[in-house]
Amino acid sequence: MQRSTESRREFIKSAAVGTLATLSLPTIIPAHAFGANDRIRVAVIGVNGRGKDHIQGFSKQKDVEVVTLCDVDSNVLQERANEFEKKYNRKVQTVGDLRQVYDDKNIDAVSIATPNHWHALAAIWACQAGKDVYVEKPGAHNIYEGRKLVEAAHRYNRIVQHGVQLRSSVAIQEAIQHLRDGLIGNVYMARGLVYKWRPDIGNQGKSSVPSELNWNLWQGPAQEKEFSKNYVHYNWHWFWDYGNGDIGNQGIHETDLCMWGLNVGLPEEITSGGGKFLWKDCKETPETLTSTYKYPKEGKIIQFEVRPWMTNKEDGVEIGNLFYGDKGYMVINGYDDYKTFLGKERTPGPARKAGGDHYANFIECVRSRDKSKQNGPVETAHLSSGIAHLGNIAYRLGRTLHFDPKNEVFVGDKEANQMLTRKYRAPFIVPEKV
Numbered sequence: 001m002q003r004s005t006e007s008r009r010e011f012i013k014s015a016a017v018g019t020l021a022t023l024s025l026p027t028i029i030p031a032h033a034f035g036a037n038d039r040i041r042v043a044v045i046g047v048n049g050r051g052k053d054h055i056q057g058f059s060k061q062k063d064v065e066v067v068t069l070c071d072v073d074s075n076v077l078q079e080r081a082n083e084f085e086k087k088y089n090r091k092v093q094t095v096g097d098l099r100q101v102y103d104d105k106n107i108d109a110v111s112i113a114t115p116n117h118w119h120a121l122a123a124i125w126a127c128q129a130g131k132d133v134y135v136e137k138p139g140a141h142n143i144y145e146g147r148k149l150v151e152a153a154h155r156y157n158r159i160v161q162h163g164v165q166l167r168s169s170v171a172i173q174e175a176i177q178h179l180r181d182g183l184i185g186n187v188y189m190a191r192g193l194v195y196k197w198r199p200d201i202g203n204q205g206k207s208s209v210p211s212e213l214n215w216n217l218w219q220g221p222a223q224e225k226e227f228s229k230n231y232v233h234y235n236w237h238w239f240w241d242y243g244n245g246d247i248g249n250q251g252i253h254e255t256d257l258c259m260w261g262l263n264v265g266l267p268e269e270i271t272s273g274g275g276k277f278l279w280k281d282c283k284e285t286p287e288t289l290t291s292t293y294k295y296p297k298e299g300k301i302i303q304f305e306v307r308p309w310m311t312n313k314e315d316g317v318e319i320g321n322l323f324y325g326d327k328g329y330m331v332i333n334g335y336d337d338y339k340t341f342l343g344k345e346r347t348p349g350p351a352r353k354a355g356g357d358h359y360a361n362f363i364e365c366v367r368s369r370d371k372s373k374q375n376g377p378v379e380t381a382h383l384s385s386g387i388a389h390l391g392n393i394a395y396r397l398g399r400t401l402h403f404d405p406k407n408e409v410f411v412g413d414k415e416a417n418q419m420l421t422r423k424y425r426a427p428f429i430v431p432e433k434v
Contacts, residue, residue, distance in 0.1 A: 001028055001373070040366060041102045043068035045122060047080040048233050050136050050163075051113035057359035058111060059088060066362055068093040070101050072214040096214060100131035109159075109366055112136060116249075117242045118220050120145035121158060121430050127152040128387075128434070131368045132159040134359070137252035138244060140382020143389050143408060144421035145430050146382030152434040153378040161374060162381035164256045166335040167200040168356035172257070175330060175338035178350060179261050183340060185327030190262050191303045192254035195318040198287065198308035199235055200279040201238065204229040206364075212415070221428040230282055238283035244305045245285030248388040250319060256384030256424050257321045257332065258302045266386055266405040267293035267302065271395035291391035304391065347379045393419045 040063065044054045059066050069084065069092055071077040084092045095101060101110060102125055109132040112122045120140040121299050124132045133153075139162045140146035151161040166172050179187050206226040209215040213356075215227050222241045237243035247255070259265065274289035286306070293302040314322065315331045323330040328342035328349065336356070340349035361375045371377060375420050386408075393416055394401045402411040410416040424430060 001133060004289050005226070011023065012086075026325060036129060038063050040064045040108045040111050040363060041067045041106055042111055043070060043104070044071040045101060046072045046112060046114035046118075046136075048073065048076045049113065051111075052080070053112050054111040054134070054359075055084065057357075058363075061363050065344045066092060068101055068104065069159070070093060070095045070098050072096060072218045073212055075212040076233070095324065097217060098196070099125070101182060102131065107131060109133065109362075113251060115218075115242050116142045117222050118245055121221055121428060124150055124152040124430065124434055127156040127158040127160065130156065130158075132163045132362075134163065134362050135381060136163040137256075137381075138248050138385030138388060139378070140385050140389075141244065142419075142421055143382075143386050146386050146389075147408060148430050148432075148434050149219060149299050149383050150378050155434060157369075159362065159365045159369070159371065159374065160378035160381065161358070161365070162376040162378065162384070163358065164253055164376045164380055164384060165356070165358035166253055166257060167260070167375040167380070168361050169336040170354040170356050170357040171336050171338055171352040172332065173356075174352055174354075175332060176261060176351075176364050178327075178340065179323060179330065183300060183349065184323065184325030184330055184342065187262060187323055187325045188299060189303065189324040190258035191305070191314075191322040191324070192251065192258050193305055193314055193317055193320055193322070194251045194254060195307045195311045195313070196246060196250055196253075201230060201235050201281045201283060203282040218423065219425070221422070221424050223425055235283075238285045240284050243285065244388060245289065245305060246308070247289055247391055248385065251304065251306060251388055253335070254319070255302075255304065255323055255387045256380055258304070259384060261321065261323050261330075261385060262295075262298075262300050262302065264298055264300055264302075265383055266390065266403060266408070267295055268403055268405060269296065269400065270296035270390045270394040270403060271400045272391045272397060273398075274306070285392075289391070293387060293391070293419045300388070366396075374377065384434050389420075396408050 042058045044051050048416040055066055058064050069080055081092055081094050109433040110126045111134040113136045114122055116138055119135050123135045126133045140149055206228050237249050270293055272288040272291040276287050278287055289306040291304040317333045320334055321332040328340060330340045332338045337353040339351040344348045365374050401416055404411055
């Protein structure tokens, strides 16, 4: 559905009115605030991959109802609706255009699991429509979008939860507290590891658009190009217009944990190198990538490794993090498991394995309107995504970059600064003023 300029203006105006109402809500939300039986009504946007987990995650929450599924592929949408009806013994509404979701006043929150290039704009539109947001990682496709998403969340007073679910792990929260308390001493370095099995995707070339796919809407903010089966449905991760490589895919969990553990924001110096050494396929992003982020004022450094195929593990870790201090080191394996090793003899220290529920944390904050309780606040959507984008920019330009974290620009580097944003395609434009 195309939205006229006039109707869009009315849309924003009505969203602003809704925001004022939200700002005046008392701390304890009255029962009628979320409709009958105090139920929070959720729509899931993008239901092919991670969206399946979103449906399940929200469906098991108390007094939460998944009421709408949205996807630009009608076959995927129908398949998911059939599965939903079979599993939950009720029908769910289906729509093909996310703007229909935002027009629906009965929807309280949206859960976004689209390709990366849609995340920020979909979340910003949701904020403008007065809806709370759970958005998959990375929260933004570039630095500019991340900052605009933060601004939108605050302007419209929305709960925006970033899908870095390890932040809700009881074990990882305990691990971070150990770092803060000095268990391994002065923590000067973090290392992020992403060793995933990424095969040759070949090159299927251009072809006609499948009848079930709204290709224009799928491309959204990206510049229009011919359809290829290499893009849809998963391998878009390896093309710059839509994805960010594995450092901006799986790696966001680990970049987030690196920054959280070191208690730092965006870096001042970035070096990144790698390339494609295994397959002669049509991927644009590097298969292998080594990135280094320096914090000279804080005396800290982040190292990040992406490897796609045969590799050793590091202390048993393929996906995870290592933290180094002057009294020991910490190993975080996956999303819910940490171990520590102390002193020169690497004596085993505190360790734990325990998970958490990131969806439940989001719902709790939607009810209370208390952003301080969020485990994955909107700032993580910007910063943990942002550091990955900085690494990709350094890789693509092939040189060390110097960055001003306060103003979020590169120092004296026009070419690098042009890569902080992208050229958008109307009407899918991330606005300067959200």
